[in-house]
Amino acid sequence: MSWSFKKFDVLPESKFLLWEKLLEARTGIQLASQQKVLLQTQIAIRMRELNITSYDDYYDQVKQDNKAGLIEWQILVDRLVVKETTFFRHRPSLDFVCQYLKNKIDQKTLHDSFDIWSVGCSTGEEPYGLAMLVNDCLEKSQEHFYFGITAVDVSLPVLSIARRGVYGERSLAFVNEEERQRYFRPHDEQHLEVLPRLKKRVCFSQANINKLNVMPVQLMDVVFCQNVLIYFRRWRRREILNQLVNRLKPGGLLIIGLGETTDWQHEEMQRVDNDEVQAYIKRI
Ligand SMILES: C[S@@+](CC[C@H](N)C(=O)[O-])C[C@H]1O[C@@H](n2cnc3c(N)ncnc32)[C@H](O)[C@@H]1O
Incomplete structure (x- = not known):
């Protein structure tokens, strides 16, 4: 039997905690304890690919503070993050962005451009969906404002899929x-x-939303961050949301997933009274 089919020992709890940290x-x-199997499987697959037989050696490689360590980290992170997404995953939130834009146009409070930040964009369905609806809204209102969407994610492979913009039925x-x-437009028989x-x-x-402080500041009309914070501890969710507030223009809109945080308030933000969306407007 080739060594590559060799089964690895179970990852000891102490090592799991190191990786988790x-x-x-x-x-x-934050990895849930039931995700230990996912972590162990992904680490073992990667170790096989690299011909590494000891968990400690692989851990040391990933932790190296050099290019090789960084690349290895990127590969592993991509395998551990939940990337699930679809177009128009939560219509009420997207419709809310359009309504917000319409109001801005009607009230003549839109100046120059409409800028959106899609945070944790995965393979691109969310930001493209936003682009479609915003484009619609501007076309209907016959306004010629510029709009742009900055879409960020911590995983590099999802971003290259996103840039390609080719999608299957799922x-x-x-x-x-x-x-x-x-x-x-058609791409092939199964893809558009x-x-x-x-x-x-x-x-x-x-970009890593855990390190928002190192990202260049460009103020946004809308920050759209759904199905990302749920993987973070509560205190970290609040910290990230506090930082996202600083990235909004006065009057800007923050939208997160329904129920992604229940205990966050911010003096500069007003929660929108709507049961279908979890949205906040930045006070002017
Ligand atoms: C479940 S997907 C959500 C995609 C999309 N927002 C949606 O709602 O359909 C979560 C995404 O968040 C990304 N993510 C996780 N941690 C992140 C971090 N620290 N910084 C940026 N993106 C992160 C993951 O790589 C993944 O693509």
Whole structure:
């Protein structure tokens, strides 16, 4: 039997805790105890790929403060994060962004550009979905404001899938026929590609929301952050939300997933009274 099929020993609890700590310190993600199997499996697969037989050696490699360590870390993180997403995953939140934009147009409070930040964008369905709806809204109002979406994620592989903009049925399940016709072109028999004019509106880049302080500040009209904070401890969610507030223009909109935090308040933010969305407006 080739060594590569050799079964690794179970990852001891003490080692699991080390990995868990490292992941949380670097990304903010908290692994649930039932995810020990996921962690062990992914580490073991990667060790096989690298011909490494000891958990300690692999841990030391990942922790190295050099290019090799950094690359290895990137590969592992991509395998550990939950990347699940679809187009129009939570319609009420997206509709709320459109309503917010319409109000701004009607009240003539939109100046120059409409800027959105999609935080934890995964493979791109969320920011492209936003681009489609915002584009619609601006077309209907016959306004010619510029809009741009900055979409960030900690995982590099998801970003390259996102930049390609090619999707199969699993991602497209909530996209209706009319939307398919308007925003996509055929790629092959099983895939559709987002139209280039929409792709141009979305700029993907790598960022870690656990290290928001090192990211350049560009004030946004909307910060959209769904299904990311749930993987973080409560205190960290609050800390990240506090920092996201600083990235909003006065009057800006913050949207998170329903119930992703229940105990966050901020003196500069007013919770929107709407049971279908969890949204906050920055006081002017
Ligand atoms: C479940 S997906 C959510 C995708 C999309 N927002 C949605 O709601 O469909 C979570 C994404 O958050 C990203 N993520 C996790 N930790 C992150 C961090 N510290 N900084 C940036 N992105 C992170 C993951 O890589 C993953 O792509």
